Amino acid sequence: MTFDLSATPLVTLEEGVLTLPISLDGKGNALDSDAVDQMGTALAALLAGDLEARAVLLIGLGKNFCAGGNVAGFASADDRSAHVRELADRLHAVIRQLDEVPVPVVAAVAGWAAGAGLSLALTADFSVAGPDTRLLAAYPGIGLSPDGGMSWNLPRAIGQNAARAFILGNEPMTGERGYALGMLSTFVEGDVREAARDLAVRLASGPGESYAAVKALLRASAESSLSDHLDAERDSISRLATSPDGIEGVDAFVAKRAPEFGRD
Incomplete structure (x- = not known):
């Protein structure tokens, strides 16, 4: 900072x-x-x-x-x-x-x-x-x-x-x-x-990358067609799947433990 x-x-x-x-x-x-x-x-x-x-x-x-x-x-x-x-x-x-x-x-x-x-x-x-x-x-x-x-x-x-x-x-x-x-x-x-x-x-303490993506999608939805927005959702979720928060969230779910978000 x-x-x-x-x-x-x-x-x-x-x-x-x-x-x-x-x-x-x-x-x-x-x-x-x-x-x-x-x-x-x-x-x-x-x-x-x-x-x-x-x-x-x-x-x-x-x-x-x-x-x-x-x-x-x-x-x-x-x-x-x-x-x-x-x-x-x-x-x-x-x-x-x-x-x-x-x-x-x-x-x-x-x-x-x-x-x-x-x-x-x-x-x-x-x-x-x-x-x-x-x-x-x-x-x-x-x-x-x-x-x-x-x-x-x-x-x-x-x-x-x-x-x-x-x-x-x-x-x-x-x-x-x-x-x-x-x-x-x-x-x-x-x-x-x-x-x-x-x-x-x-x-x-939550998944910051997920929050940012959700807010971006919601903001864009006001001016998007459903078809275009579906493409944006696909691109977003696939990108997050290999992000630190996405990897941690999925791995924690499978391991049945609490996720620790915000780690690089």
Whole structure:
């Protein structure tokens, strides 16, 4: 690893998990610009191979995951349009990075996930919620429209009609209801952050090459015909059959032992 984490003091790397705060304690856990910038820097290093992480964990450092953008900052900007456009560009650069990283991304959706906070949760591969989780589109409440990919990811998660009703209706939703609809991947009765961390650590010890291939195939499926995608699946599984993780996984299965992935 050549990346110096001291350049991103909010970011931590432990047990193969790159933990990225998206909001800080105070100010209602609004999306924090410095946190977004540090997230982008760390993700760029991960994508460039300068930082070795096997899973990414998104968290809020206060009681909420993220209550959305800093609306007071919107109001005080000299040029509101330019200000909001710049913030959206910075957020969207991170959303693109999260979509591109080859490792699993987990979101610890504790407390409120509203506006851009919910958009980030929808970007994750795994979104862990609990009894205190509350979801809100938020944008219509301040006369704005979604950013962060909400209007792209949400219809794909719960369907066009349900997504339309959720965003336009702008009514809070419990984490349990969001899980039942398919908006969130995981619901736990215990501590959301602890459960999300445990999941990220477990994924970090898993078959990284397999995860990367799965994410690449899923990403490509949106624009592929079935015939072309079948060819891509064939090429991928045959390549992985002679990869370190593929060899270890198959050999461990035959030997009836637990696989040890991540070995060269």
